[in-house]
Amino acid sequence: MTGSPAIRNPRRNHNRSKQVLDAAAELFSSQGFHLTSMRDIAAQAKMLPGSIYYHFASKEELLLTAYEEGVKRIAYQVDVAIAAERDPWNRLEKASIAHLETLLTRSHYAQLVIQVRPEEIPAIAKVLAQLRDNYEKRFRALVDDLELPEDVSSSYLRLLLLGAMNWAPIWYQPGGDSPRSVAEQFIRLLKPLYSPSK
């Protein structure tokens, strides 16, 4: 796993590697890892199955690479969203909107991070879990910045919010409320209580 040739040497790469990765991200996120065969990915990328292996060493490496990209993207969206905000609750709200929007509409890569459960792929379960953990640290910090009453656990507030958001792909219907409004609703349910000023 020291990187495939195309990644080591991206110059002459007619971005076919990206094509493969895109195909993998889409199929893995929509059908899951085990229901997606290398043949499926090859077909989607308009390649022959064997050709994938020029770009990626294994199915697991393909997932891992896509997953990393997913974490990068969702992290980037969240970081951008909160950059200009100072108010702790606003920051949490912006972060939640970015999280849910990326998760639900923006990118197959980001969906991967939520849809694929690390334990499903034992060989790389630990790395995947760590990557996600790393991303979620942002929410830990955001929640810790809130001024909460003493008897309120910031840990559970974080788990409550993140859990609820990560479960959203299960029930979310594209036709209904926008991801943004879902996030706002979640925050509204939590916010007023702990900021008596409002």
Added chain:
Amino acid sequence: MTGSPAIRNPRRNHNRSKQVLDAAAELFSSQGFHLTSMRDIAAQAKMLPGSIYYHFASKEELLLTAYEEGVKRIAYQVDVAIAAERDPWNRLEKASIAHLETLLTRSHYAQLVIQVRPEEIPAIAKVLAQLRDNYEKRFRALVDDLELPEDVSSSYLRLLLLGAMNWAPIWYQPGGDSPRSVAEQFIRLLKPLYSPSK
């Protein structure tokens, strides 16, 4: 899927069928559907792979049966828990405790309901989703019974709470807080706001 012999004649050797089902529930819930082979289940049930098919027509039927049992069990626990309560918030709390306790500690069958994502098994995805939906209606009713401020969406409150609880198996560590206390914390985070009298 017209039912296997043992299910048509449920009295006959009910034991062995249950043994198979137990094995399936345990393995499906701990490793997932796709990482569990019929051979694994047979081994755990101390049978040969072919023998399973006397009891269940297919891997999917095995999962479906176990899933149904899981829904039944968790539903029963919740129903019992709220039977004696009248206060809406107390009822929601008791239900949440029962939900989380069953989910996290009580039974492999119940874990199945959360751990197995219907879309993972396209052939029976709809039935599974419906079974879960049916169970979760309880929470719809419980939340609707709360007296909430007008600007608060009971739908999103339900989704927030259920999502957070269903995500718990991802981060829950057996050594830490008890499932009961997790549920109480979640409720405490939501409750005070809307019932300022308490």
Added chain:
Amino acid sequence: MTGSPAIRNPRRNHNRSKQVLDAAAELFSSQGFHLTSMRDIAAQAKMLPGSIYYHFASKEELLLTAYEEGVKRIAYQVDVAIAAERDPWNRLEKASIAHLETLLTRSHYAQLVIQVRPEEIPAIAKVLAQLRDNYEKRFRALVDDLELPEDVSSSYLRLLLLGAMNWAPIWYQPGGDSPRSVAEQFIRLLKPLYSPSK
């Protein structure tokens, strides 16, 4: 490698396992391990490729089992051949005849022991080498029993004889001298010198 089902439970075995093993022994010994595919073996055994795996866990296990059988057979032939002999040179000659006859004509299993070089199959190279070594110990003992002049190394005499015989499959033509007569010639080339009586 704790033994395949059919070997653990040989009773009801309609000796299909043996059919597979026979096919493997023949093909491995005539074409070599790497030029023989599991599909080839299956075809020869009138089975489908997947069916082989009911009997043997892997291609390597198949080879190993056949190789063990080969060692057993050639060892048995040699042991029987020398059982009634007392004179050391006669014993060596009988052993050599048995060795070469089994090797060149009797059985694909025995040919395996010579035709397949352990290093060709790294995963089981050590076991194979040990099995052959174990067999060849017989010749060490037989040569040690000869009364040799002091300046003659019994080690090299053994290596000379065994090497020459094991090389025989390379040049041996079924139409020419019999294996027996080849062995006798080899012994005649070595014997007279060290038995001054002649």
Added chain:
Amino acid sequence: MTGSPAIRNPRRNHNRSKQVLDAAAELFSSQGFHLTSMRDIAAQAKMLPGSIYYHFASKEELLLTAYEEGVKRIAYQVDVAIAAERDPWNRLEKASIAHLETLLTRSHYAQLVIQVRPEEIPAIAKVLAQLRDNYEKRFRALVDDLELPEDVSSSYLRLLLLGAMNWAPIWYQPGGDSPRSVAEQFIRLLKPLYSPSK
């Protein structure tokens, strides 16, 4: 197999071709033909797999070329070794020493001649066998020059000696006796008998 460009124009960049051939000789002789992939050879020669095909038309041609070189080298060593000798037994001894020394220590190319069994590569099996045969004719001549008793077959003496030597790579350990001394021992085992004068 009409020859690759580099072979048609052997002056041009002879270096790179040799590099490839060296890599092939080393890997083929140490791991065998089938366990060595073109990728392995390319890596060892610090090239990309596709580049090999500028120099050699196929894996088989690569082996054939290296094998020819091996035969040439071992033949040369033997020819040089016996050039100055007149006594038949001395000639045979010198030839054997040269044969074994080249085989066991001198060159991967020479080892190829012994380590690679022609039948392993059906497409060129005959050519390989012929090449080796051609080389071994030397020993036929050397043995025929010995003055042997009438009842001793010079053919079998040759097969005995050559077989024993060619089997040596199987048991030879670099730490032990030198190849020279092995060859001398073999000759000593055969010689005294037929030349009682010595």
Added chain:
DNA sequence: GATGAATGAGTGTTCATTCAT
């Protein structure tokens, strides 16, 4: 001369399932 990229046939193997006994 050499490379990046792809090909396509083939490999060993898995696995849900079937069925005669």
Added chain:
DNA sequence: TATGAATGAACACTCATTCAT
């Protein structure tokens, strides 16, 4: 009821080879 044995389709992957650039 259960088993031994087999099936056949699918799977991830390998590898010699090709070829435009």
